[in-house]
Amino acid sequence: xxxxxxxxxxxxxxxxxxxxxxxxxxxxxxxxxxxxxxxxxxxxxxxxxxxxxxxxxxxxxxxxxxxxxxxxxxxxxxxxxxxxxxxxxxxxxxxxxxxxxxxxxxxxxxxxxxxxxxxxxxxxxxxxxxxxxxxxxxxxxxxxxxxxxxxxxxxxxxxxxxxxxxxxxxxxxxxxxxxxxxxxxxxxxxxxxxxxxxxxxxxxxxxxxxxxxxxxxxxxxxxxxxxxxxxxxxxxxxxxxxxxxxxxxxxxxxxxxxxxxxxxxxxxxxxxxxxxxxxxxxxxxxxxxxxxxxxxxxxxxxxxxxxxxxxxxxxxxxxxxxxxxxxxxxxxxxxxxxxxxxxxxxxxxxxxxxxxxxxxxxxxxxxxxxxxxxxxxxxxxxxxxxxxxxxxxxxxxxxxxxxxxxxxxxxxxxxxxxxxxxxxxxxxxxxxxxxxxxxxxxxxxxxxxxxxxxxxxxxxxxxxxxxxxxxxxxxxxxxxxxxxxxxxxxxxxxxxxxxxxxxxxxxxxxxxxxxxxxxxxxxxxxxxxxxxxxxxxxxxxxxxxxxxxxxxxxxxxxxxxxxxxxxxxxxxxxxxxxxxxxxxxxxxxxxxxxxxxxxxxxxxxxxxxxxxxxxxxxxxxxxxxxxxxxxxxxxxxxxxx
Numbered sequence: 001x002x003x004x005x006x007x008x009x010x011x012x013x014x015x016x017x018x019x020x021x022x023x024x025x026x027x028x029x030x031x032x033x034x035x036x037x038x039x040x041x042x043x044x045x046x047x048x049x050x051x052x053x054x055x056x057x058x059x060x061x062x063x064x065x066x067x068x069x070x071x072x073x074x075x076x077x078x079x080x081x082x083x084x085x086x087x088x089x090x091x092x093x094x095x096x097x098x099x100x101x102x103x104x105x106x107x108x109x110x111x112x113x114x115x116x117x118x119x120x121x122x123x124x125x126x127x128x129x130x131x132x133x134x135x136x137x138x139x140x141x142x143x144x145x146x147x148x149x150x151x152x153x154x155x156x157x158x159x160x161x162x163x164x165x166x167x168x169x170x171x172x173x174x175x176x177x178x179x180x181x182x183x184x185x186x187x188x189x190x191x192x193x194x195x196x197x198x199x200x201x202x203x204x205x206x207x208x209x210x211x212x213x214x215x216x217x218x219x220x221x222x223x224x225x226x227x228x229x230x231x232x233x234x235x236x237x238x239x240x241x242x243x244x245x246x247x248x249x250x251x252x253x254x255x256x257x258x259x260x261x262x263x264x265x266x267x268x269x270x271x272x273x274x275x276x277x278x279x280x281x282x283x284x285x286x287x288x289x290x291x292x293x294x295x296x297x298x299x300x301x302x303x304x305x306x307x308x309x310x311x312x313x314x315x316x317x318x319x320x321x322x323x324x325x326x327x328x329x330x331x332x333x334x335x336x337x338x339x340x341x342x343x344x345x346x347x348x349x350x351x352x353x354x355x356x357x358x359x360x361x362x363x364x365x366x367x368x369x370x371x372x373x374x375x376x377x378x379x380x381x382x383x384x385x386x387x388x389x390x391x392x393x394x395x396x397x398x399x400x401x402x403x404x405x406x407x408x409x410x411x412x413x414x415x416x417x418x419x420x421x422x423x424x425x426x427x428x429x430x431x432x433x434x435x436x437x438x439x440x441x442x443x444x445x446x447x448x449x450x451x452x453x454x455x456x457x458x459x460x461x462x463x464x465x466x467x468x469x470x471x472x473x474x475x476x477x478x479x480x481x482x483x484x485x486x487x488x489x490x491x492x493x494x495x496x497x498x499x500x501x502x503x504x505x506x507x508x509x510x511x512x513x514x515x516x517x518x519x520x521x522x523x524x525x526x527x528x529x530x531x532x533x534x535x536x537x538x539x540x541x542x543x544x545x546x547x548x549x550x551x552x553x554x555x556x557x558x559x560x561x562x563x564x565x566x567x568x569x570x571x572x573x574x575x576x577x578x579x580x581x582x583x584x585x586x587x588x589x590x591x592x593x594x595x596x597x598x599x600x601x602x603x604x605x606x607x608x609x610x611x612x613x614x615x616x617x618x619x620x621x622x623x624x625x626x627x628x629x630x631x632x633x634x635x636x637x638x639x640x641x
Contacts, residue, residue, distance in 0.1 A: 033076020065358030114180030123229025454548025471554030476513025
């Protein structure tokens with residue numbers, strides 16, 4: 001339908017437009033550009049984020065927004081110009097088109113080996129046909145087969161009227177070679193390489209660029225003339241023909257191809273910087289880049305950060321399978337206050353998918369200055385956040401940068417649909433949606449390699465030996481939960497009983513949240529205990545590899561019940577996991593434990609029954625359940641990355 005309507009507009013409305021005064025046509029073109037800016041929200045967002053990626057280091061976001069609007073107004077005039085192609089003749093050319101560097105054209109053809117005019121998708125590219133016809137040399141233009149068949153057919157008809165020969169992708173190489181041998185000119189673009197291009201640096205980040213022009217020049221010794229268009233005022237345009245491009249030629253053809261393409265791309269990059277409103281910013285320039293920027297937003301909560309880092313590792317592995325390198329950065333966010341955090345969430349509820357781009361007023365107001373300054377400088381491809389307090393920032397930043405947004409846990413009041421992917425634990429109930437993947441546990445970094453590395457790191461700290469190694473992780477208090485001292489005493493006695501019976505050794509780590517009275521109990525019970533191989537009191541001295549090391553060295557792991565992250569890490573170690581009872585857990589927390597127990601991933605025990613459960617595990621060695629959270633998350637990520 002779009003193809004048909006565009007064809008009808010050009011074919012039948014075009015003659016009516018051509019009777020209008022020229023100045024009015026271009027005035028209408030600017031108006032069309034403004035309309036497209038207001039309505040074409042998807043491509044406007046791409047254009048804004050591309051300009052930010054390319055030029056954002058040198059301009060504030062308000063200036064980027066202004067430049068995006070100016071680009072659309074120029075683009076609207078380029079569209080209007082297509083309607084008047086049939087009117088263009090030598091008189092039009094002499095009156096409205098200024099050529100800078102025309103002498104290079106004559107010099108190039110005097111060589112007798114054909115001329116390759118290279119350009120990029122910038123300015124009014126359709127003028128090349130009129131210009132070449134007016135100067136008086138044969139010109140061939142390489143065009144892609146467009147999806148819009150009728151419109152493409154009509155545009156090719158316009159081109160042919162001006163003496164231009166059309167070379168389409170079918171048998172293109174033979175026709176291009178023949179044109180060069182006949183000392184004719186050919187027009188080829190050297191941007192938008194797609195899947196078949198090679199990556200070269202473009203505004204500081206590698207982008208796929210086509211190699212056709214460089215290959216032809218290297219193989220057939222044809223001269224390359226770079227050309228760039230800029231509109232001066234209405235129909236008045238300036239065409240800048242650059243000096244002949246000097247090719248680097250060595251015995252290494254592959255190196256020559258890449259080096260020449262990089263230098264040619266850099267030449268056009270300089271022209272774009274000078275005339276940024278002329279470039280076609282509305283396509284995904286860095287879609288085939290071999291580098292991606294991933295940003296983790298942190299609220300300084302260790303459990304949330306570990307989940308985000310675990311997700312980052314999955315993303316890195318997925319990118320690596322495609323030969324892409326993921327560069328990661330963590331930014332810790334601080335709000336202007338508790339009220340500021342709440343107001344940011346409320347303001348984000350009023351934001352649409354594209355409304356936040358170029359604004360960021362709420363971030364500037366409700367975040368600290370350091371946090372805001374860090375965020376406005378980033379240009380991420382993927383944004384990760386964990387926890388409801390960061391969801392609003394994730395959403396706003398993703399819209400600002402046209403980045404993929406991934407939220408872990410329930411994203412506050414915003415709702416899951418505002419994000420590209422939400423990773424939600426089963427116990428945190430929410431209505432199912434295509435962009436939600438449900439997990440049994442909290443994401444974590446635990447795998448065999450991680451356990452082996454951490455075990456080696458702490459091996460020198462471990463003192464005793466035993467037939468069985470038991471790992472013990474003691475958490476701590478929170479707003480609604482407190483470790484019961486009496487129950488902890490029962491747990492200590494039961495663990496000692498099991499250690500004595502099975503000639504075991506004990507590896508213990510407390511948490512920074514462990515209350516002093518529990519730390520005292522643990523130190524008195526196990527500090528000088530002969531079967532204690534390792535005792536870490538986190539509030540006195542902590543070791544980054546302690547958790548992974550203890551999990552790696554243990555046969556059975558005992559965990560206090562309040563830490564979903566710690567229980568998830570213990571289960572991921574593929575060891576037998578015992579979680580002891582303690583009053584005060586929330587309903588959702590109990591659902592989490594019941595789900596893992598039903599899948600035989602953990603065993604929940606009263607504190608005084610831990611020894612009996614260890615006896616049962618060691619005698620029967622029951623099968624352990626399996627968890628596939630990482631695989632589920634990876635499958636969901638593949639759809640959006």
